[in-house]
Amino acid sequence: MFSKRYFILYVLFIGLSSIYAQTPLLQKEADYYTINKVPIPEGIVLEGGGLAFDESGKLAVCTRRGEIWTIANPASSNPTFVRFAQGLHEPLGLAYKDGEYYCTQRAELTRIADKNGDGKADSFRKVYGWPLVGNYHEYSYGPLILPNGNMMVTLNLGWIGRGASLSKWRGWMLEITPEGEMSPVAVGMRSPAGFGANAEGDIFYTENQGDWVGSGRMTHIEKGDFVGHPEGLKWSGEPDSPVKLTMADISDTLGYSLYSYKEKHPAVKPPSVWFPHTLMGISTSDVLLIDHDKFGPFQGQLLVGDQGHSKIMRVVQEKVDGVYQGACLPFRKGFSSGVLRLAWGPDQSLYVGQTNRGWASTGKERYALERLNFTGKIPFEIQNINIQPDGFLLTFTEPVDKTVAGDVSSYSISDFTYLYRHNYGSPVVDLEKRGIQKIEVAADGLSARLYVEGLRLGYVYEIKAEGVQNSAGKPLVHPLAYYTLNRIPAGEKMDMSEHADHANADGVNTDIVSPKRITKMPASWTDGPEESVELNAKAGMLFDKNLITVKAGSKVKLTFNNPDDMIHNLLIVKPGTANRIGQEAVALGLEGQEKGFIPDSEDVMYHTTLLTPNSNDVIYFEAPTEPGDYQYVCTFPGHAASMRGILRVE
Ligand SMILES: [Cu+2]
Incomplete structure (x- = not known):
């Protein structure tokens, strides 16, 4: 319009x-946020799998090589590193609570403490364990400690040329009590390397592009959700599963978005935020709430890491009709290795644990630990x-x-x-x-x-x-x-009266002369049309029908009524060309109105004229002899996305 x-x-x-x-x-991003290295002593391979601060401000880092290092005075130029623990199985998450560390190894959630106070761990207790088959891709992450003391962990799918749940609960988020009782929460995860809570305590996990995952994304997790990858549904028949979907419920339906799949299965949870692949990042990682006001004007928003792009993105979200949605924005790039873990330091700067083993990153170092500091200048x-x-x-x-x-x-x-x-x-x-x-x-x-x-x-x-x-x-x-966009709020719309194109808008060519628009029944149709179809424009840039079926080669009379308050047209185009024809119509620019927004293209088979409100047009055409799903579309700029349907020729 x-x-x-x-x-x-x-x-x-x-x-x-x-x-x-x-x-x-x-x-320059660096005018507002500076990246500062935490110097790592030679010989320590600090592939940061998890970060946790204790109450004294000492930082602990668990590494993919199975160690936990404590770092005293990490913000100083000469921090003190102590190897606190070793021999763990690729820990990819670390948390601290009441004098103890909680660490997720590949096969268990472990509680680790220094009982004799010598600065080194001497107590290792399994909180809860799960099976492994030994596939390299069976990563485990967490825990996120909830306010009630329970802990969330997530289990990566294995990889056998596709994501596969080769052992129980792979592809799930699990909730584990400090006493070691486990209850499965949600399923459909593929590579859930990052998760965290927002200011309201709602939990979000990030996913990487892969099989069944169109692009990186972040999803709000509630008990009973299925978030997209069907492999974990292998275990949905277990007595304690909160999800009733089965693998057979999910079929490969090309051309169907995860959002639209929700209509088939209400348990399907589409993401609150997509991170468009390569445009925003390529491999989402940790999620961290900006829970204070010392980091610029973004308190209450989330930060999300990206391993492959060595950067951190910013996420703003809102809840509409009980459903989360929002946007991702670039925030800070230029870290030295792949950004995996984020944690707030005692000085409220951001610590960033990094590794790029197995997945190359823009930052070329194999591992790094860096701090991101707010300069105080508002961007x-x-x-x-x-x-x-x-x-x-x-x-x-x-x-x-x-x-x-x-x-x-x-x-x-x-x-x-x-x-x-x-x-x-x-x-x-x-x-x-x-x-x-x-x-x-x-x-x-x-x-x-x-x-x-x-x-x-x-x-x-x-x-x-x-x-x-x-x-x-x-x-x-x-x-x-x-x-x-998952939800559109109800509410009063902006007054468009000054801007609406009313009937008899000037410059509208309402009588396009073209061999593709026959407005009088051909004399050769001695028995009249074989099929008569009628279509109406509908408010909201829609047609009243999404599908019209005609016989191949039949003589068709098509009446298009426009009872709407906008200008519309109708083009019948070859299968799969509606998007492009819509774009070509926009590209006509200033010529568009004169040409009725009808691109000069062989893919346009028939069309009406441009219809002002409360007018109609009748065209006659012979349906294509080749069966198929042809398309009809309104190419008035801005309409083609929603105003279209299928002309099925049988
Ligand atoms: Cu239209």
Whole structure:
């Protein structure tokens, strides 16, 4: 629903974004957060599997080589390392509580203490154990200690060319009491290397791209959830399983997103945040709440590590109708090795445990321990993103220049989703560039509300704000976010009356002359049409039918009514071409209205004219002789994503 003015801005915006892409406008992350090495003495291979501070401020690091090192004065230039324990089986998580360490080895959760006070562990007690078959990929993580003292651990799937649950509870999150009683919590995990709680105490785990996992993601875990990988369902028949789904319930349904699978099985839990593969990171790791105000203007938000990209991302979330969703944003890159573990130090700086053994990382060192310190200078960032009934509200850490922040050419928005299938990863699918219909900048300059029509549930929204500047003319440090949409709140929508295209909008060509639009029944159809079909436009950029079936080669009369308050058209296109034709229609730019948004393409078989509100068009055509799922689509800019259906030729 673009006015002429918006068309001009849209074209401008396409031009500007390519200029921005070439200009080094990004401010330096290091001006706000500095990375500082904790010097590791020669001979210690500190592949940081887990980090935990005791009450004295001493840091303990468990390593993938089976040691635990305590580090006194880790913020000093000469910290003291003591080997506290050794001989553990690749511990990948460490926690500290009441004078004892809790460490997850491959096959058990272990309680470790120094009883005689000599600085070295002398007490090792199994809290709970689980079987292993010895597959290299059977990693175990945790524990996360809950406020009630119970502990959460997660068990990685094995790998045999695909994720496989080769021993009991692989692919699960388990809750274990200090007395060693275990209850399975949730299943469907593949490589759950990171998990943590938010400010409300809700638990989130991160997943890496892989089989059945289209891209990195973070999912809110509640008892009884199935989060996507079917292998762990091998154990759902166990008497204490809270999940009733079976492996047979999950089939490889190409082209179907995890979000839409939820409609089949309510136990399916789609992620609260997708981390688009390569665009944001490639291997999500630890999750840590920013639980204090000494780390910049992001208290209450989450930090998520990325092993392969040697960086840390920031996550903002909100709960809509009881369901979490939110966005990931870049935060700080440039660590020396693969970022695996995060922990707050006593000085409220962030300690980052790193390793890249087995998985190469951007930071080339084999292992590292670094601190991230806030310089005290507030970065100009997107502070938060909140869903609106009709778009997004972006909040900034500093007042913006209201003129540029109110200009649609300062932003670009696209949406897409991922396939849910057995294959390793998913391409970005169903990508659409979305128009922004209107922007309202708050009087204080601290937020901007972006109106985006036709939001799609289960999709990821790439939001770029490359043109936004603060009052000093500086751009955002990171003008990029990916928002995962699970719910749209009810509520009053923005008044669009000034911007709506009403009937008889000028410049609309309502009588397109084209050989693909036959508006009079051909004289040769002496017995009339063989099939008559009728379609209506529906509010919300939809057709009233998603499927129409006709016989191959039949003579069809198609009536398209537009009782809606927007302008629409209808194109019948070859199978699988609706996305591209929709994009080509947008690319017509200023010519679009004159051409009825009908791209000059062989893939467009038939079409109507552009229909203003309360008008209709009747076209006659012969159905293709080749059976198949042809598509019909409205190519008015911004509509093609949702306004489409299948013309099934049998
Ligand atoms: Cu339309």
